[in-house]
Amino acid sequence: MLRLFPDTIPIEPVHHPLLNEKQVRMDVLRLDLIHPLISGNKWYKLRYYVAPHRHGDPVHLITYGGAWSNHILATAALGQEMNWSTTGLIRGEAPTSFSETLEQARSLGMQLRFLSRTDYRDKMMPDDLQADIQQQKALLIPEGGYGIPGKDGAATIPGLLPSPPYDEIFAACGTGTTLAGLIEAVGDRSRVTGISVLKGHTGLERDILALLPDRSALYPHQLSHDDHEGGYARYTPELIAFMNEFYEHTGIPTDFVYTGKLFQAVMRRVKENHFAPQRKILVIHSGGLQGNRSLKKGTLIF
Numbered sequence: 001m002l003r004l005f006p007d008t009i010p011i012e013p014v015h016h017p018l019l020n021e022k023q024v025r026m027d028v029l030r031l032d033l034i035h036p037l038i039s040g041n042k043w044y045k046l047r048y049y050v051a052p053h054r055h056g057d058p059v060h061l062i063t064y065g066g067a068w069s070n071h072i073l074a075t076a077a078l079g080q081e082m083n084w085s086t087t088g089l090i091r092g093e094a095p096t097s098f099s100e101t102l103e104q105a106r107s108l109g110m111q112l113r114f115l116s117r118t119d120y121r122d123k124m125m126p127d128d129l130q131a132d133i134q135q136q137k138a139l140l141i142p143e144g145g146y147g148i149p150g151k152d153g154a155a156t157i158p159g160l161l162p163s164p165p166y167d168e169i170f171a172a173c174g175t176g177t178t179l180a181g182l183i184e185a186v187g188d189r190s191r192v193t194g195i196s197v198l199k200g201h202t203g204l205e206r207d208i209l210a211l212l213p214d215r216s217a218l219y220p221h222q223l224s225h226d227d228h229e230g231g232y233a234r235y236t237p238e239l240i241a242f243m244n245e246f247y248e249h250t251g252i253p254t255d256f257v258y259t260g261k262l263f264q265a266v267m268r269r270v271k272e273n274h275f276a277p278q279r280k281i282l283v284i285h286s287g288g289l290q291g292n293r294s295l296k297k298g299t300l301i302f
């Protein structure tokens with residue numbers, strides 16, 4: 001397998017007065033630390049898309065994403081590491097000035113092509129790229145890495161965990177690919193909870209089950225649709241205040257699209273006595289910090 005990253009990823013105890021008060025033991029798996037650009041869960045979701053091609057001819061990777069997408073940046077950086085070409089199909093008309101994420105993706109060698117919002121929603125593929133995909137000159141990675149290879153890669157994350165197992169594992173959900181991998185690999189050793197960052201994404205459970213072999217669907221898991229703070233890439237003053245306060249106490253930086261909402265949801269559950277004393281909880285820090293660059297400077301203290 002590609003050896004871009006260390007075999008051991010830091011698992012850190014979270015120190016916060018509320019956790020002391022409620023006697024809840026919380027650890028965080030710091031996937032945000034594995035690589036400056038291929039951050040968090042994105043590497044795990046990508047690894048089995050690219051693995052079959054690593055000894056063959058150079059590949060052209062094509063994928064979809066928004067202007068601040070962690071997945072776009074991770075794909076661009078992986079392409080550069082592998083010496084492969086990459087194309088990002090970006091949601092929305094070409095802007096007059098690029099986001100920092102797109103600027104960086106372009107500097108890593110990614111070709112950017114812009115799709116209108118309707119074309120993006122329909123996952124339109126330009127004819128020339130379609131032909132390359134059909135002739136296997138290019139490899140299409142679905143938006144967000146959603147698919148069986150993405151899930152299989154995410155299923156390698158629990159291999160980083162020590163035994164004995166945690167009572168509960170929490171992760172943020174966009175497409176649900178990461179959660180599906182976690183559910184499959186953790187089995188009935190822990191309960192896995194996904195915090196959806198999209199508003200009213202009621203198809204999420206179905207999308208997750210579609211990736212899981214039948215028996216895995218029975219493993220203990222649940223989804224929350226109430227912790228999105230207004231919807232995808234939206235935020236409230238409370239969320240920003242939480243992220244700053246959480247950083248002050250714990251030294252753990254979070255992003256406002258995924259992991260800020262994740263930790264806020266978990267800490268809310270701690271506050272509301274959701275966990276019995278001495279329960280052992282793991283929160284997966286899935287990275288994504290680069291997206292905070294879309295916020296006005298000074299919004300966050302880190």
Ligand SMILES: *Cc1c(COP(=O)(O)O)cnc(C)c1O
Binds near residue numbers: 040173174
């Ligand atoms: C992409 C992303 C997620 C969502 O992962 P899915 O597998 O699509 O559910 C969670 N956290 C961060 C930081 C991400 O960048």
